[in-house]
Each structure stands twice: as structure tokens, then as C-alpha cells.
Amino acid sequence: MKMNGNEIRQGNIIKHQDTLWVAVKCNAVKPGKGGAFNQVELKNILDGRKLNERFRAAETVERVRLEQKTHTYLYPEGDMLVFMNSENYEQINLQSEFVGDAAAYLTDGMAVEVEFYEERPISIALPDQVVLEVADTEPVVKGQTAANSFKPATLSNGVRTAVPPFVGVGERLIINTEDGSYVKRAD
Template sequence: MKIDGNAVRPGNVIEHKGGLWRAVKIQHTQPGKGGAYLQVELKNLRDGSKLNERFRSSEKVEKVRLEQRDYQFLFQEGDMFTFMDIESYEQIALPQDDIGEQAVFLRDGMAVQLEMYDGAPLGVHLPEQVELTVAETEPVVKGQTASSSYKPARMDNGVRVMVPPFVNEGDRIVVATEDTSYVKRAD
């Protein structure tokens, strides 16, 4: 689907220079001389390279629609992660490079969404929040009662999270997968 160059938004996937690119950041610029343009930071979905491009409103850009499919994470073998299509039970293995830093949050049986283009997987979307167990944290230091005081903690999967002082070892907490931030205590 063709769209105007100034209609690109963060998260959009476009076909550009023979590859598939996701718009990461955009900035509208109107110089004193000449026409306005959109400065777009693009990330290649195949190899992860980045590119900065300028698109004017008169230019047309090919916006790509990705198919979202529900999969279940089965297991990890080396740096390969195996997922199963929930509908067809077909299995697919992806290298860690395709999953990125989010791989540490994958648990056996976890429901995820795979982005597909022409039958080939491009990326994995994990749930926004996951429950983890605190494996190690420092004890509370008396006198640090400021509401913004947080302490470092290591989760059972190795991820480091800044947690409030009342969280102790063995507690279950909810962590945001996007930025590994503490959300709340698990119910």
C-alpha cells in the first residue's frame, strides 16, 4: 500500500531500497528555505542495520502489512529458539539474533506473537509483562525511606531490575518486558 512520505509513523514497516525497514523515530523538519520533510530513523528487519532517510510529502513509500500469528515457545537449544503455531502445530526455529534481548524473558509454554512476511518470520512479540522471582537483592537500609529509593535485584533468569525497598528474595514480581522495569508485586 503506497502512502505519502510524511505519513510514516514509528512502528510502520516499509519497503525501501530493496529491504524491509521499521520506522524507529521520526522528526518533522521545516527548514527556513525549501519544503518540509520527515527525518526517519529506519531499522532493517533482516540484518538490524540502521539508516536515516528524509521523505518529502510528494514522495510515495510502500507500507508493508505484516501478518501476526499466535505461537507458543517450546524450548531453547543452543542459540536456536523453537516455537509452535497454535493452530497448525507446525514448529519453527529462530536464532537468538531474530529475537534480540527479549530472549531472556522466554519461558516454556509462553504465548507469543510472530510477525510474518511472505511466510517468513521477522520478529517476536512477547507479552508486555512477565512474572519473575527475585533471586538476589540487598536488604533494606534503615533510614532510606524516600519514596523514590530503589535497590538492585537479580531475577531468576539473570535480568537485573531496580525494585522498591519492600521487595525481598523469593518474592514474585511483575516486570515490563520492553524496558525491564518493575511494575508491581505478583498476586
């Protein structure tokens, strides 16, 4: 789908210089002299490079729509992670590096969204929060009741995070998968 350069908005995915880019920041500029343009900061979806580009209203770019498919995480296999399409049960293998640090939060049967461009996986999105058990933490220190005090804890998946002083070993917590931070106790 073609669109004018001044219509690019934050979050749009475009094909530019024969590769895929996501618009990170957009700034419409109307100088006193000359024509208006859209100053766009782009991030390459495939390799993470950044690029600042000016798009005039007369220029056209191709807007790309990624296909999202729900997959279920099955198991690790060496340095690969195996996922199954929830609709047609086809399995795909993704490199652990592709998933990145978020791989630590994957659990058997977890539903994830995989984005594809021309049948090639581009990105993966885990649920915003997961429930994990505290494997190790320091004991509660009496009198340590300051509102913003936290102590280190190791979760059942091996990730270290900071938790409030009242949290003990064996408790189930809700953890944010984006940054590994403590949200609250699980019910």
C-alpha cells in the first residue's frame, strides 16, 4: 500500500531502501522557506540500524502490513526454540538470539504473537506479564519498612529481580516480561 511521505506516523512499518523500517519518531516540519517535509527517525526491523530521513509530501513510500499469528511455545532444542502455530499446528524453530532476553520467560504452552513478513518471522511478542515463583531471596529484616526499599530475588526461571521486603521464598509473583520488574503477588 502506497502512502505519501507526510503521512508516515510513529509505529508505521515501511519498505525503504529495499528493507523494512519502523518509524520511531516523526516530526512534521514547515520551514519558512521551501516545502514542508516529515523528519522521520527509522529503525531497521531486521538488524536494528537507525536512520534519519526526510520525506516530502510528494514522495511515496510503501507501507507494510505484517501478518500476526498466534503460536504456542513447546520446548527448547539446542540453541533453537520450537513454536507451534495455533491454527494449523505447523511447527517453526526460532533462534534463541531472535527471541532475546525474553526467552527466559517462556513456559511450556505459553501463547505468543509472531509477526511475519512474506512468511519470514520478523518479531515475537510475549504476554505483558507472567507468574513466576521466588526461588531464592534474603529473609525479611524486621524494621525494614521504608516505602521504596527492595531486596534482590532469584526467580524460578533464573532471572534476578528486585522485590519488596515482605516477599519470601516460594511465593508466586506477577513479573513484567518487558523489563523483569516485580508487579504484585499472584493470587
